[in-house]
Amino acid sequence: MQAQDLSSPSNPKVVILLGPPGSGKGTQAVRISKELGIPHISTGDLFRENISQDTELGKRAKTFMNAGKLVPDEVVLDMLFDRVARPDCAHGYLLDGFPRTLPQAEALEKHLAKNVQLIVLDLEVPDEIIVKRAEGRLTCKSCGNVYNKYFSPPLKEGVCDKCGGELIQRPDDKADVVQERLRVYHSQTAPLVEFYAKKGVLQRVDGTKTPEVVFQALMQKLKKG
Ligand code: G5P
Ligand code: MG
Numbered sequence: 328m329q330a331q332d333l334s335s336p337s338n339p340k341v342v343i344l345l346g347p348p349g350s351g352k353g354t355q356a357v358r359i360s361k362e363l364g365i366p367h368i369s370t371g372d373l374f375r376e377n378i379s380q381d382t383e384l385g386k387r388a389k390t391f392m393n394a395g396k397l398v399p400d401e402v403v404l405d406m407l408f409d410r411v412a413r414p415d416c417a418h419g420y421l422l423d424g425f426p427r428t429l430p431q432a433e434a435l436e437k438h439l440a441k442n443v444q445l446i447v448l449d450l451e452v453p454d455e456i457i458v459k460r461a462e463g464r465l466t467c468k469s470c471g472n473v474y475n476k477y478f479s480p481p482l483k484e485g486v487c488d489k490c491g492g493e494l495i496q497r498p499d500d501k502a503d504v505v506q507e508r509l510r511v512y513h514s515q516t517a518p519l520v521e522f523y524a525k526k527g528v529l530q531r532v533d534g535t536k537t538p539e540v541v542f543q544a545l546m547q548k549l550k551k552g
Contacts, residue, residue, distance in 0.1 A: 339419035340365065341443050342549065343426070345519060346450030348508040349460045349500075350534045351541060354473055355450070356423040358542050359549070366415050369423040370403055372471060373410065393498050395507030397515060400430050408438060419443075427516045432523075447523040448545055450534035454509055461505040465494040479538070 342359065344352040353369060360367035374392060377385030384406065391398045407425055410416070426432040439445065452460075463477040465485075469492030474481045481488050499508060523529040530548040534541055 339417070339440075339443050341419055341439060341445050342421045343445070343447040343523075344421065344423045344450065345447055345516070345523070346534060347452060347454070347457050347512045347516075348505065349457045349464065350450040350452040351538065352423045352450060354538055355542055355545055356421055359545060360421050362546065363419070363421070363549070365419040365421055367421050367423060368407070368410055368416075368425070370398075370407060370425040370427075371423070373406055374398065375471075393504070395499055395504040395511060397427055397511055400428060400434075403427075403431060404434050411438075426519060429518060429522065432519055445526075445528050446549060447529045448548060449520055449523075449529060449531045450541070451531055452534040456535055457509060458502070458505055461500045462502065464497065464500055466497050467492040468495050469493070 340363070342363070342365070344356055344359075346352050353372070356367045356369065371392075374385065374388040378389050378392075379385070384402070387402060388398045397403075403425065411420060426435050459477065460475060463475045465474040465476060465481070466472070467474075467487035467490065470487060470490045472487055472489045474487075474494060481494060485494050486492075487494055498504070520529065530551075532541060532544045532548060536544070
C-alpha cells in the first residue's frame with residue numbers, strides 16, 4: 328500500500344502512541360508507520376537491541392526492564408534525541424513507548440520545533456485484558472514480530488511466520504513483572520493522558536477490538552488530527 332501524504336517537510340507530523348504495556352502500541356505502530364511513511368521509534372525496542380548486542384546502554388537498561396521498572400529519564404532522553412536527530416526523522420516520526428513520565432513529555436515538548444504537528448493516540452485497554460495478552464504474547468527472537476498464542480497464533484507453533492526465527496516470551500511478560508509494569512504505568516505514565524488532553528492533542532481509541540478494527544480507528548483519528 329502507498330504511504331499517504333499526511334506529513335510534509337513544512338508540517339512534520341509527530342505521532343505519540345500512548346497506552347498501557349501490551350495495549351498494542353508496537354503492533355499498531357508497525358502498520359501506521361508503513362501507512363504514513365514515517366519511521367517507527369520504540370524506546371523498548373531500542374533498549375532490547377542494545378541488550379542483545381550487550382552494549383553499556385543495554386546493560387544499564389536490562390536490570391530496570393526485567394524488574395518491570397522504568398529506565399531512568401536521562402538514559403532514555405539521550406538515546407531518544409540521538410535517534411530522532413537522524414535524517415529519516417526530518418519529515419516526522421512515530422513514537423511508541425515514549426514519553427512515559429511527565430519529565431520525558433516536558434523534555435520532548437522543548438525539543439520539538441514550532442511547526443511540528445503533534446498527535447497523541449491513547450490506546451485504551453483494561454488491566455485484565457493486558458494480563459491475558461502478556462501471558463499469550465510471543466515475540467520473534469530474530470525480527471521482533473509479535474504474535475499471541477490466544478488471539479493471533481503463528482502458523483507453526485514456536486516459529487515466526489515472517490522469518491522462521493524462534494518465538495520466545497519476553498522476560499518482562501512473566502506474571503509478576505506484568506503486575507509491576509501495570510503499577511508503574513498507572514502511577515507514572517497514565518498522568519500523561521490528562522497532560523495531552525489539556526493541550527487538545529489527545530485522541531482516545533478503544534484498543535480491545537481486533538488489530539484491524541483498532542488500526543482503522545487510529546487512521547481515522549490521524550486523518551482528522
Ligand atoms: P516497551 O517495549 O515499550 P510496553 O510495556 O510499553 O513495552 P509492550 O509490552 O511492548 O509495551 P505493546 O507494544 O503496547 O506492548 O503491545 P504489542 O506488543 O503490540 O501487543 C501486545 C499483545 O497484544 C500481542 O500479543 C499482540 O498480538 C496483541 N495485540 C496487539 N494489538 C492488538 C489489538 O489491536 N487487538 C487485540 N485483540 N490484540 C492485540 O518497554 C519495555 C520496557 O522498556 C523500558 C521500561 O523498562 C519498559 O518496561 N522503557 C522505558 N523506560 C523509561 N522510559 C521509556 N520511555 C521507556 N521505554 C521503554
Ligand atoms: Mg511494544
